[in-house]
Amino acid sequence: xxxxxxxxxxxxxxxxxxxxxxxxxxxxxxxxxxxxxxxxxxxxxxxxxxxxxxxxxxxxxxxxxxxxxxxxxxxxxxxxxxxxxxxxxxxxxxxxxxxxxxxxxxxxxxxxxxxxxxxxxxxxxxxxxxxxxxxxxxxxxxxxxxxxxxxxxxxxxxxxxxxxxxxxxxxxxxxxxxxxxxxxxxxxxxxxxxxxxxxxxxxxxxxxxxxxxxxxxxxxxxxxxxxxxxxxxxxxxxxxxxxxxxxxxxxxxxxxxxxxxxxxxxxxxxxxxxxxxxxxxxxxxxxxxxxxxxxxxxxxxxxxxx
Amino acid sequence: xxxxxxxxxxxxxxxxxxxxxxxxxxxxxxxxxxxxxxxxxxxxxxxxxxxxxxxxxxxxxxxxxxxxxxxxxxxxxxxxxxxxxxxxxxxxxxxxxxxxxxxxxxxxxxxxxxxxxxxxxxxxxxxxxxxxxxxxxxxxxxxxxxxxxxxxxxxxxxxxxxxxxxxxxxxxxxxxxxxxxxxxxxxxxxxxxxxxxxxxxxxxxxxxxxxxxxxxxxxxxxxxxxxxxxxxxxxxxxxxxxxxxxxxxxxxxxxxxxxxxxxxxxxxxxxxxxxxxxxxxxxxxxxxxxxxxxxxxxxxxxxxxxxxxxxxxxxxxxxxxxxxxxxxxxxxxxxxxxxxxxxxxxxxxxxxxxxxxxxxxxxxxxxxxxxxxxxxxxxxxxxxxxxxxxxxxxxxxxxxxxxxxxxxxxxxxxxxxxxxxxxxxxxxxxxxxxxxxxxxxxxxxxxxxxxxxxxxxxxxxxxxxxxxxxxxxxxxxxxxxxxxxxxxxxxxxxxxxxxxxxxxxxxxxxxxxxxxxxxxxxxxxxxxxxxxxxxxxx
Numbered sequence: 001x002x003x004x005x006x007x008x009x010x011x012x013x014x015x016x017x018x019x020x021x022x023x024x025x026x027x028x029x030x031x032x033x034x035x036x037x038x039x040x041x042x043x044x045x046x047x048x049x050x051x052x053x054x055x056x057x058x059x060x061x062x063x064x065x066x067x068x069x070x071x072x073x074x075x076x077x078x079x080x081x082x083x084x085x086x087x088x089x090x091x092x093x094x095x096x097x098x099x100x101x102x103x104x105x106x107x108x109x110x111x112x113x114x115x116x117x118x119x120x121x122x123x124x125x126x127x128x129x130x131x132x133x134x135x136x137x138x139x140x141x142x143x144x145x146x147x148x149x150x151x152x153x154x155x156x157x158x159x160x161x162x163x164x165x166x167x168x169x170x171x172x173x174x175x176x177x178x179x180x181x182x183x184x185x186x187x188x189x190x191x192x193x194x195x196x197x198x199x200x201x202x203x204x205x206x207x208x209x210x211x212x213x214x215x216x217x218x219x220x221x222x223x224x225x226x227x228x229x230x231x232x233x234x235x236x237x238x239x240x241x242x243x244x245x246x247x248x249x250x251x252x253x254x255x256x257x258x259x260x261x262x263x264x265x266x267x268x269x270x271x272x273x274x275x276x277x278x279x280x281x282x283x284x285x286x287x288x289x290x291x292x293x294x295x296x297x298x299x300x301x302x303x304x305x306x
Numbered sequence: 307x308x309x310x311x312x313x314x315x316x317x318x319x320x321x322x323x324x325x326x327x328x329x330x331x332x333x334x335x336x337x338x339x340x341x342x343x344x345x346x347x348x349x350x351x352x353x354x355x356x357x358x359x360x361x362x363x364x365x366x367x368x369x370x371x372x373x374x375x376x377x378x379x380x381x382x383x384x385x386x387x388x389x390x391x392x393x394x395x396x397x398x399x400x401x402x403x404x405x406x407x408x409x410x411x412x413x414x415x416x417x418x419x420x421x422x423x424x425x426x427x428x429x430x431x432x433x434x435x436x437x438x439x440x441x442x443x444x445x446x447x448x449x450x451x452x453x454x455x456x457x458x459x460x461x462x463x464x465x466x467x468x469x470x471x472x473x474x475x476x477x478x479x480x481x482x483x484x485x486x487x488x489x490x491x492x493x494x495x496x497x498x499x500x501x502x503x504x505x506x507x508x509x510x511x512x513x514x515x516x517x518x519x520x521x522x523x524x525x526x527x528x529x530x531x532x533x534x535x536x537x538x539x540x541x542x543x544x545x546x547x548x549x550x551x552x553x554x555x556x557x558x559x560x561x562x563x564x565x566x567x568x569x570x571x572x573x574x575x576x577x578x579x580x581x582x583x584x585x586x587x588x589x590x591x592x593x594x595x596x597x598x599x600x601x602x603x604x605x606x607x608x609x610x611x612x613x614x615x616x617x618x619x620x621x622x623x624x625x626x627x628x629x630x631x632x633x634x635x636x637x638x639x640x641x642x643x644x645x646x647x648x649x650x651x652x653x654x655x656x657x658x659x660x661x662x663x664x665x666x667x668x669x670x671x672x673x674x675x676x677x678x679x680x681x682x683x684x685x686x687x688x689x690x691x692x693x694x695x696x697x698x699x700x701x702x703x704x705x706x707x708x709x710x711x712x713x714x715x716x717x718x719x720x721x722x723x724x725x726x727x728x729x730x731x732x733x734x735x736x737x738x739x740x741x742x743x744x745x746x747x748x749x750x751x752x753x754x755x756x757x758x759x760x761x762x763x764x765x766x767x768x769x770x771x772x773x774x775x776x777x778x779x780x781x782x783x784x785x786x787x788x789x790x791x792x793x794x795x796x797x798x799x800x801x802x803x804x805x806x807x808x809x810x811x812x813x814x815x816x817x818x819x820x821x822x823x824x825x826x827x828x829x830x831x832x833x834x835x836x837x838x839x840x841x842x843x844x
Contacts, residue, residue, distance in 0.1 A: 030726075030727070031726065031727040031730040031731075032724075032725075032726025032727050032729055032730045033726070033730075036726050036729040036730060036733070037359070037437075037729070038729070038743070039764060040763035040764045041437055041763075042439075042440050042763060044432065044452065044453050044454075045435050045436070045437060045439060045440070048432050048433060048434075048435035049435040052433070052435055052508070052509055078509075078510060081351055082351050082352065082532075083351065083352045083354070083357050083509045083510065084352055084354070084509070084510055084511055084512055084513075084514055090532075093532060094532075094533065149564065149568065152568050152572070153568070156568070156572045157568065157571050157572050160329065160331075160572075160573075163569075163572060163574060164565075164568040164569045164571065164572030164574055165558075165560065165565050165568065165569045165572075165574065166534065166535075166558075166569075166574065167534060251561060251562045251565065252562065252564075252565055253565070254533075254534070254558065254559075254560050254562075254565055254569070255533075255534075256531060256532060256533030256534040257533075260533060260561075261533075267724075267725060267726070268726075269726055
């Protein structure tokens, strides 16, 4: 297993290198720069700004300087939008809120999704199955930018239980996590139901029942492990999606997370911040996929660390 | 069903923990404690007046800093700030400001003339690359120093005969100089603090954090969580602290106007920065007491690239401008109380209202187009209108597209571009018509009409006229207000006659405000000095 993990980690180096290089040049070839604004700056001011950020150097030189800073010093550079902050500081400041939102949403997704999926599979073709499937379809179809404001209208404005926006106390975590979690819960429910149905028809389940195992034991001890495989494959990209796709939720609920910075940095042409966030998300996605692969082998005896 | 009940019961449990039932809102608590909660639009980039660029920067910085002159809360006329009085020399070139003895920084030190000089030197230092440095070019020698043509700051028209006297010598008389001084780029910073946290004359200094911040305004920085909340609390060292009634101002950076409106409804905000267009009618009908529509010093217009064939003909440009039904546009499409624009400078800017008009006259527009050789639009090329992507811009453009098709027989194609890409197209002159707007930096016609000067970096249309430039030059050097206004009238008449632009409407500021907020007067620049604001629970 360690060889497998070590090999996969080594493989990520060229992947990250390609991502950084492609992003570096793509963002430069997009029209417009960080200092283009509605009101013009004088050529002198523009020249001074470019000199300060090293944007007056030839592009290949800027690229080499950037690689040198990132690889040797772990320095992601200065933000052009936030004059007194570095990209490292911005990420350290904003990432925790995004991670917290992501983990809470993932918990909501797993708790709701697994419960609904297992229930639907076990009580196949009953009212419960139809209700869970309807929940799943609704969750998949209703976008977060509709669900979020709806929850706010009901629970924050009419009932006054929660704040409409902000990220201060733990009550402020409820509505955003539900909004983002429900969408993924819907997918988890569908995948769990499908996976469980397939496993419940297998011979070894019949054997377990024949040996007199209780229904609960059959479901949780024997069926769930196999039934979860599709969910686990989905969770890797889903977790990455939850982390990177929280932009809408962060905007709707005014959460000081990295998702908002990620999107805005592209609009602002804040080159270093774009690159910093892309590198971070790339590392997260590669890392999560590796975790998923390891968990899959652990769950599925047919797979090996090859 | 059981699952649904389970879901609801989870929510009920959560609410039980949170105290079950409506809690006291931030607004109600704020009313009691004199704490103002306001939405501020996009997040603030920096707390440094020399580097601030946006209106949301002003929203916060005006609480934390004060310049030589401050603003009257109703008229924005210059009133004593850090300077308790000032004199102007007979030739209107030299301004002498006398600083108050009790003006203090938030760390208790006196605000001195040297602080102002050091701050201005900092703004003009090329390495700092301050965006608004050119606003100081009115001062003798400032432009040469900033452009590196002179390294001797003593040649710049700033001097401090003693600790409490600041003298500024201008390049030429400028009637609007005191208004210009209200711009944040003129506000002082505490250099000794900056020097503790890096070079004071380069970017990237870390002094603007709650633990290191020093300001001289009626409020000082208490905490700042970027993207979430900035708290400014009343400064005990401010010279006029006895008359500051608010105990604190909480600024919320909420970019999404829908989210801001929901936060307002949820009792989290006393006032919003904006309101979605779609909500204006509902508030007007159901809760007019919460809706405010104030005039705002800005013009929405289309630039015309006069270097392009067809659009290089004055008659064609005038025809396009005359064939716009602005009343319809403002009343049916925008619905935010905007004023139809018939010239470039908004009416009432520094006591000036343009007399020249590009009104609505379809018959005249058709006649002009026919005279130019395109009767009923025959033989005219397709005109491209460049927009930066936005639902509102598109709605307006579609209305105009239809007006021009119907009244002039012209075909206009809309081209959408992402914001920064559109700015590059503008810089490169790669457009025919382009959606534009201009917000005045200070309440004076010069802030608007200088856009169209031949050497202006903001012109972009390729249009220039030496007679127009000459009129602006004269106006800049004319001290008599009436004579100066006459020169602006002539300049604006010339501009309107040649029509390198199509004026559409003058902005309004549409926002929500609780009745408990007092002292929040409608002002053209949307400035509201917080020291004059207070809360009074209804």
